[in-house]
Amino acid sequence: DAMVIQNPRYQVTQFGKPVTLSCSQTLNHNVMYWYQQKSSQAPKLLFHYYDKDFNNEADTPDNFQSRRPNTSFCFLDIRSPGLGDAAMYLCATSFKQGINIQYFGAGTRLSVL
Amino acid sequence: GENVEQHPSTLSVQEGDSAVIKCTYSDSASNYFPWYKQELGKRPQLIIDIRSNVGEKKDQRIAVTLNKTAKHFSLHITETQPEDSAVYFCAASKGNTGKLIFGQGTTLQVKP
Numbered sequence: 001d002a003m004v005i006q007n008p009r010y011q012v013t014q015f016g017k018p019v020t021l022s023c024s025q026t027l028n029h030n031v032m033y034w035y036q037q038k039s040s041q042a043p044k045l046l047f048h049y050y051d052k053d054f055n056n057e058a059d060t061p062d063n064f065q066s067r068r069p070n071t072s073f074c075f076l077d078i079r080s081p082g083l084g085d086a087a088m089y090l091c092a093t094s095f096k097q098g099i100n101i102q103y104f105g106a107g108t109r110l111s112v113l
Numbered sequence: 114g115e116n117v118e119q120h121p122s123t124l125s126v127q128e129g130d131s132a133v134i135k136c137t138y139s140d141s142a143s144n145y146f147p148w149y150k151q152e153l154g155k156r157p158q159l160i161i162d163i164r165s166n167v168g169e170k171k172d173q174r175i176a177v178t179l180n181k182t183a184k185h186f187s188l189h190i191t192e193t194q195p196e197d198s199a200v201y202f203c204a205a206s207k208g209n210t211g212k213l214i215f216g217q218g219t220t221l222q223v224k225p
Contacts, residue, residue, distance in 0.1 A: 004156075031211060040218070041217070041218070042202055042215035042216060042217055042218055043157065043202070043213075043215055044215075045212055045213065048211075048212070090156065090157070094211055096211075100211060101147070101159055101162065102147075102159075102211070102213060103159075104149075104156040104157045104158070105156060106155065106156045107156060
């Protein structure tokens with residue numbers, strides 16, 4: 001019944017080696033979000049897309065980029081991963097902005113060696 | 114900036130007892146308050162939500178109350194079961210962006 005699908009579930013990369021995480025959705029939702037969740041912490045919003053409009057959070061490092069080539073897919077690119085970027089990355093979707101339920105994917109756990 | 118404080122950080126109860134988790138938000142313009150349950154290694158799952166025009170909402174063993182004046186909202190779980198053991202996150206958002214500000218999370222342990 002997965003409606004928000006993240007691939008891969010686990011990703012290991014080397015310090016400084018670019019990595020891309022993938023999210024796809026079958027809900028036809030307008031909004032897609034990327035969150036970073038470190039161990040024992042709350043999810044922290046990195047950025048979101050409302051349709052094709054990209055909205056970056058003020059404190060999201062430039063090292064993090066995103067692409068949304070179509071409604072169904074959204075990618076998180078980490079240009080030069082550091083040890084501090086090791087975390088769970090969660091994708092979420094909602095029908096539109098405003099008061100709408102966000103549905104989360106299962107996440108990608110990123111390790112940086 | 115907008116902030117959500119959540120307490121307690123850990124909560125241990127006996128099976129069958131009630132559990133209460135409380136959150137306080139800072140932005141009086143917040144109008145949507147969801148609660149998510151996250152089991153170890155799994156996705157956050159919405160368990161209940163409340164909008165600012167409602168004071169209380171109940172769904173079987175779980176309920177949420179909202180006090181807009183005090184900017185508090187709380188999750189109540191009655192007749193707790195071991196499968197309720199998880200991390201619970203509250204969140205607040207304003208309608209124009211849908212951006213969720215999460216509380217720090219509460220680890221609930223229900224002892225059989």
